[in-house]
Amino acid sequence: MQRPAPSTGSSPRPPTSSDADLGQRIARAFARRGDRGVLADFRRLSGGASKESIAVTLTGDDGARRGYVLRRAVAGHDDGFGLNPATEAGVLQAAGAAGAAVPGVAFVLDDQDGLGPGFVMHHVAGESLAPRIQRDEGFAAARDALPAQLGRALARIHRADIAHIADLPDQPIAAQVDHYRRALDDLGAVAPALELGMAWALAHRAPHARHTLVHGDFRLGNLMVDDRGLAAVLDWELAHRGDPMEDLGWLCIRSWRFGRPDLPVAGIGGREALFAAYEAESGLTVDRAAVHFWEVFGNVKWGAICLVQAGRHVGGQTRSVELAAIGRRTQEAAHDLMALLRR
Amino acid sequence: MMYPDADALLEALQEFLTLDLPPGDFRRFQHRVAGNVVATLRREWAQGDEAAAAERARLRDLLGQDRDVADLNGELVRRIRQGEIDWTSQTLLDHLDATLAAELAINNPKWIARK
Numbered sequence: 235m236q237r238p239a240p241s242t243g244s245s246p247r248p249p250t251s252s253d254a255d256l257g258q259r260i261a262r263a264f265a266r267r268g269d270r271g272v273l274a275d276f277r278r279l280s281g282g283a284s285k286e287s288i289a290v291t292l293t294g295d296d297g298a299r300r301g302y303v304l305r306r307a308v309a310g311h312d313d314g315f316g317l318n319p320a321t322e323a324g325v326l327q328a329a330g331a332a333g334a335a336v337p338g339v340a341f342v343l344d345d346q347d348g349l350g351p352g353f354v355m356h357h358v359a360g361e362s363l364a365p366r367i368q369r370d371e372g373f374a375a376a377r378d379a380l381p382a383q384l385g386r387a388l389a390r391i392h393r394a395d396i397a398h399i400a401d402l403p404d405q406p407i408a409a410q411v412d413h414y415r416r417a418l419d420d421l422g423a424v425a426p427a428l429e430l431g432m433a434w435a436l437a438h439r440a441p442h443a444r445h446t447l448v449h450g451d452f453r454l455g456n457l458m459v460d461d462r463g464l465a466a467v468l469d470w471e472l473a474h475r476g477d478p479m480e481d482l483g484w485l486c487i488r489s490w491r492f493g494r495p496d497l498p499v500a501g502i503g504g505r506e507a508l509f510a511a512y513e514a515e516s517g518l519t520v521d522r523a524a525v526h527f528w529e530v531f532g533n534v535k536w537g538a539i540c541l542v543q544a545g546r547h548v549g550g551q552t553r554s555v556e557l558a559a560i561g562r563r564t565q566e567a568a569h570d571l572m573a574l575l576r577r
Numbered sequence: 578m579m580y581p582d583a584d585a586l587l588e589a590l591q592e593f594l595t596l597d598l599p600p601g602d603f604r605r606f607q608h609r610v611a612g613n614v615v616a617t618l619r620r621e622w623a624q625g626d627e628a629a630a631a632e633r634a635r636l637r638d639l640l641g642q643d644r645d646v647a648d649l650n651g652e653l654v655r656r657i658r659q660g661e662i663d664w665t666s667q668t669l670l671d672h673l674d675a676t677l678a679a680e681l682a683i684n685n686p687k688w689i690a691r692k
Contacts, residue, residue: 415658424650427673429657433664556610562617562684569677569688572670 256349260290260304263347263354270295279303285316285471289357301359302340305471306352316471319343321401323353325394325473328447332394334387335466337458358466364454364492368501372461379463381503384452384485385511387467392446392478392516402447405474407439407531414538421545427568431534434575440477440527444518448476453490454500479521482508483528488570489536489563530574537567584622591615620683628679635672 261273271292279287290302305319317325323339330336337355367373396402411432418425450472458466484490485508491501499508509520544561546552581589594612598605629646636649644652656662662669681688 424647424654426650426653426657427677429654430664430669430673433657433660555607555614559610559614559617562614565677565680565684566688568673569681572673572677576670 256288259348260288263304263341263343263349264292266346267341271300274299276304285319285352290354301357302354303337303357304343304349304352304354306343306350308350317473318401319352319471321399322470322473323355324399325396325402325447325470326355328394328396328399329391329449329467329470332390334390334394335464336470337466337468358458358468360458360460360465362455362458362468364490364501367454367459368492368494373459376459376461376463377502380459381499381507382511383464384457384499385508385513386515387464388449388452388478388481388485389512389515389518391449391452391467391481392444394447396447396475403474405448405476406442407435410531410535411436414535417542418538421541421549423541423545425537425541425564425568427572428534428537428564431530431537431568431571431575435527435531435534438527438530440479440524441521442477443521443524444478445475446478448474448478448480450474450481450484452481452485454492454502455490457500477524477528479524480528480532482512482520482525483530484532484535486525486529487532487536487567489533489567526574526577530571533567533571533574537564537571540564540567584619587615587619587622591619617684620686624679624683628683631679632676635675639668639672 257273257276260276264271264273269292271294273290274293275289275291277289279289285305286308288304288306290304292300292302294300305322307319316322320342323342326336326339330338337358340354340356343349343352343354361367361370361373367376414428415432418428449467449470451469452467456467456469457464458468485500486498486505488495491497494501497503498505505525509522512518512520540560540563543557544564547554547557547561591612594608594615598608633646633649636646636653637643640649640652640656642649642652653662657664678689
């Protein structure tokens with residue numbers, strides 16, 4: 235259901251010895267689909283726990299360079315969370331058809347590619363690192379535009395036609411609570427404040443007015459932003475069916491405001507600009523109480539994910555000081571949820 | 578004092594980790610994270626014992642049992658999950674607030690300071 239969220243500041247890893255073989259397979263995947271371009275470069279990007287993203291550059295006959303991103307499941311990295319890549323590609327296409335800015339899907343990998351389950355999408359230029367979007371002078375106009383753009387993008391995502399996507403899980407609150415309780419139990423993690431947040435959530439279930447596509451991880455870090463604002467919504471592997479207000483609440487949790495806790499929408503703007511644009515685009519009223527519910531539960535989720543991330547280090551799957559340190563962030567979310575649920 | 582105690586060693590390590598690496602070096606981010614980890618260790622060294630003792634004392638009062646902190650927290654989680662403790666009770670909320678405040682004072686003091 236919920237894999238650990240990617241970190242926001244990792245640098246690319248250095249090359250490894252198996253990379254030459256990987257390059258050959260990537261080049262062959264494009265060639266098999268009639269692409270006559272020559273593989274110019276590929277490098278691993280920092281990414282989620284269960285999937286790997288690889289930036290790929292091809293040089294065409296005319297000498298022009300074309301950028302792609304290959305997303306694939308990685309053996310040993312699959313933690314049972316997240317969509318399989320073919321479903322993720324289908325969701326991307328459905329959101330794109332509904333008018334949301336998303337990277338175009340170039341092709342879905344098959345067995346003959348020898349790259350595991352995955353898909354290739356077109357590269358979208360821009361910046362995804364939150365501190366740069368929040369602070370750099372070049373993004374000043376983007377920051378003014380973003381709250382409304384995010385509201386419109388979510389309204390479009392939430393009207394996407396997903397009837398044909400069979401593998402997209404339904405995630406009502408009871409299932410999410412169940413999932414995180416089990417994840418924490420499996421780790422042997424003991425988190426009373428998160429448990430209290432889950433008890434609160436079960437007692438205050440958000441009324442399910444609509445049942446739509448939910449992005450599931452809509453926040454800075456997963457949004458490509460250029461100097462005019464939102465360029466593309468990325469990282470769809472946590473998409474599911476559920477209450478659309480979940481995306482608005484998650485976007486507003488303090489952890490996703492990064493260095494600007496005073497600005498509730500992604501650390502760049504106020505809630506009213508987001509809500510007004512969502513309402514104008516969808517013709518529907520934003521249920522403020524439901525957004526608040528999901529903001530509280532978003533903190534439960536993030537607090538649990540911090541512990542799950544640390545568990546990958548402690549359990550030995552991925553030894554990393556970064557993952558270990560994220561475990562010590564669980565109290566940030568727990569603290570915020572304690573303050574919010576008394577509002 | 579000439580002899581470097583644990584905090585002096587951690588301080589030296591913290592200073593080492595803030596040495597500048599060339600721009601673009603993939604270790605820059607990891608070094609910053611590692612420097613924060615050392616800062617957390619130094620605060621835990623100074624505050625951890627007192628915070629754990631206070632937490633244990635509150636849990637003992639709350640649950641009426643005398644066990645170690647980990648067991649007491651496990652029991653608290655069990656009671657919240659099973660509905661055996663009123664999670665709206667002020668005593669429980671106050672205990673969790675105090676525990677989280679002490680943990681944040683070690684892990685990330687800015688989180689509360691910048692609220």
